[in-house]
Amino acid sequence: MLISGLGAFLPDRVPIGWAVERGLIDRSAAEEYGITSVTVAGDTPAPEMAVRACRQALERAEQDAASLSLLLYTSVWYQGPHGWCPQYYVQRHTGAGNATAAEIRQGCMGMFSALELAASHLMAAPEHEAALVTSGDNFTSELLERWRFSPHFVMGDAGSAVVLSRRKGFARLKAVNAVTLPEYEAMHRGPEPLFPPGAGLPNKLDFGDSKDRWLAGPDRDPAGPLKLVAAQDELISRTLEESGITIHDITRVAYANGSRERVEGRAMIPLGLPMSLSTWEQGRTVGHIGASDQMVALEQLLLSGELRGGDHFLMLGVGPGLNIACAVIEILETPHWSSALPATVTAS
Structure with missing residues (x-):
């Protein structure tokens, strides 16, 4: 693909x-x-x-x-x-x-x-x-x-x-996988009732508050973050195996654009890779751009020529639900729109 x-x-x-x-x-x-x-x-x-x-x-x-x-x-x-x-x-x-x-x-x-x-x-x-x-x-x-x-x-x-x-x-989607931990569903829901829908209410979205309430309430998973960590590790291993590569073949990693602490602690340390291989330096200039974090990072790396033929790009994401996802993309060649390619000179 x-x-x-x-x-x-x-x-x-x-x-x-x-x-x-x-x-x-x-x-x-x-x-x-x-x-x-x-x-x-x-x-x-x-x-x-x-x-x-x-x-x-x-x-x-x-x-x-x-x-x-x-x-x-x-x-x-x-x-x-x-x-x-x-x-x-x-x-x-x-x-x-x-x-x-x-x-x-x-x-x-x-x-x-x-x-x-x-x-x-x-x-x-x-x-x-x-x-x-x-x-x-x-x-x-x-x-x-x-x-x-x-x-x-x-x-x-x-x-x-x-x-x-x-x-x-110019690139191949080698593998993509996701896993859901529905027992974490209430983490991002907070104390609001399911009806009426929140769009018609004056309440503001505050994930920090809803997470604190979840951690202090009866819905908290007694296993704590261990289940989340284990699920992510298994997901990454499965995706790498399906791609036919190891973590040592990964050139760059894109995670959700959060703080340096969050990117390092949730992605790079579990992967055993240095922050220099992350896309945090690019992400810190745009913020968390919803579902676009990883694809924009890929586009920017190709545009600048930091990813080239033979490189592997690992994407890792997380979302409310709780969902975790991982994908590996192999770069086959530098795309024609990359600024890293020499300019074409037309003979007069």
């Missing part, structure tokens, strides 16, 4: 010092996290950022949107009017009207499931040529404080897109 195109839309970055000066985040937290800035889209709709990323991915893939057989839209935050479906907006504005379109709402690891579903779709029938997976989120909202809604994470806005193909590509 090949990757033929990648696209990203990153709005302007806002320095975290700006938020500190306005009391939006504590200075001590900002210094502890090490995040330097986050991308803020203002009034640019989330689906519009996804459309821009999709257009870039399709252009880079030299893929006719009309030939796509599947379009999957991954969302984390609210996308638009109540009862409205963002995937059809993307279809309309990219020309992908022949594709089956669906939205995946699985938190910050939704792109992993979207890749797995898209790959399965393409393998299911020979006439399925290519699929488009995209995500967009704008966290500018009175229902969320992007600078401190969750410990170790500051939310940024972005759009991302990837074109999967059966026939051509």
